[in-house]
Amino acid sequence: GAGVSQTPSNKVTEKGKYVELRCDPISGHTALYWYRQSLGQGPEFLIYFQGTGAADDSGLPNDRFFAVRPEGSVSTLKIQRTERGDSAVYLCASSLFGQRGLQAQYFGPGTRLLVL
Amino acid sequence: DAKTTQPNSMESNEEEPVHLPCNHSTISGTDYIHWYRQLPSQGPEYVIHGLTSNVNNRMASLAIAEDRKSSTLILHRATLRDAAVYYCILRHNNAGNMLTFGGGTRLMVKP
Numbered sequence: 274g275a276g277v278s279q280t281p282s283n284k285v286t287e288k289g290k291y292v293e294l295r296c297d298p299i300s301g302h303t304a305l306y307w308y309r310q311s312l313g314q315g316p317e318f319l320i321y322f323q324g325t326g327a328a329d330d331s332g333l334p335n336d337r338f339f340a341v342r343p344e345g346s347v348s349t350l351k352i353q354r355t356e357r358g359d360s361a362v363y364l365c366a367s368s369l370f371g372q373r374g375l376q377a378q379y380f381g382p383g384t385r386l387l388v389l
Numbered sequence: 390d391a392k393t394t395q396p397n398s399m400e401s402n403e404e405e406p407v408h409l410p411c412n413h414s415t416i417s418g419t420d421y422i423h424w425y426r427q428l429p430s431q432g433p434e435y436v437i438h439g440l441t442s443n444v445n446n447r448m449a450s451l452a453i454a455e456d457r458k459s460s461t462l463i464l465h466r467a468t469l470r471d472a473a474v475y476y477c478i479l480r481h482n483n484a485g486n487m488l489t490f491g492g493g494t495r496l497m498v499k500p
Contacts, residue, residue: 277432306487315476315490316433329486364432366488375421378488380432 275299277381279365285387286355294350294384298367305348306378307340308364316364322348323370355388362386393477398495401467409462409494411477416457421480424451424462425488426473433476433490436462472498 278297286292298305303324308316318332322342330340337355342348352359362385366378394412401407413422423438437444437451439460444451450463464471476493 304486308488315474315493316488318487318489321486323486332487366432375438377423377435377438378433380434382430383432 277365277367277379279363279381279384281384282382283385283387285389287389288355288357290355290388292352292355292386294352294363294386296348296350296365296367296381298346298348298365299379300346301369302367302379303345303370304368304376304378305342306366306368307348307350308366310362310364310383312361319350352386355386357388360386360388393479393491395475395477395491395494397492398497400497400499401464401471403469403498403500404466407464407467407471407496407498409464409475409477409496410459411461412459413477413479414458416479417481419481422451422453422457422460423478423480423488424449425476425478425490426471427476427493428470428473433488436475438480467496467498469498469500472496 280295305322307319310316320340321329325345337353340350362383364383366380368376368378421440424436425433426436427433437449439451452461474493474495476490478488
């Protein structure tokens, strides 16, 4: 079946610009996660949605970052006034809802963001 | 989630077994042990998880020490496609839903 898809695969923008990154989760997965991965490091959690609501946004680094999931399926990560330090691979994952210790997360290929 | 410790890198020969260790001395009784791997230029991929007993699936085996302070991911016959960063992650039922990734072990497979 179809996995998690993310668009665009690559995004180059200039410092100060606004960007939107899209994630299409696996059909039927109610949980959706965003992570950020800098070069040479493991992914870092940003935000978790259960359905339409953000259940945990403790990983968002500051108020320039915002994410939505209005219909409980597709999610958009929005970054305002981008900075060079925002350059990273942004990963989206989805999972079934259930006992946390048991549910595997399925990751998309990521969006590589480069801020010049 | 409790912390895990893994070697930075390991090497293996193709078609030989690989044992990837993970130490988690502060594991709590309800922490599940998960393994993910990340192939170059791809997102992480779920491999296996367990609680107390050893587990097998089509990708790998997970051997968990009796005291649960360590575990080993076993690839029975390494292939070049298994070259990846392998992450050992503990997940507690009552903690947040996120995965907390450490540095992982970079596995290199030689032909």
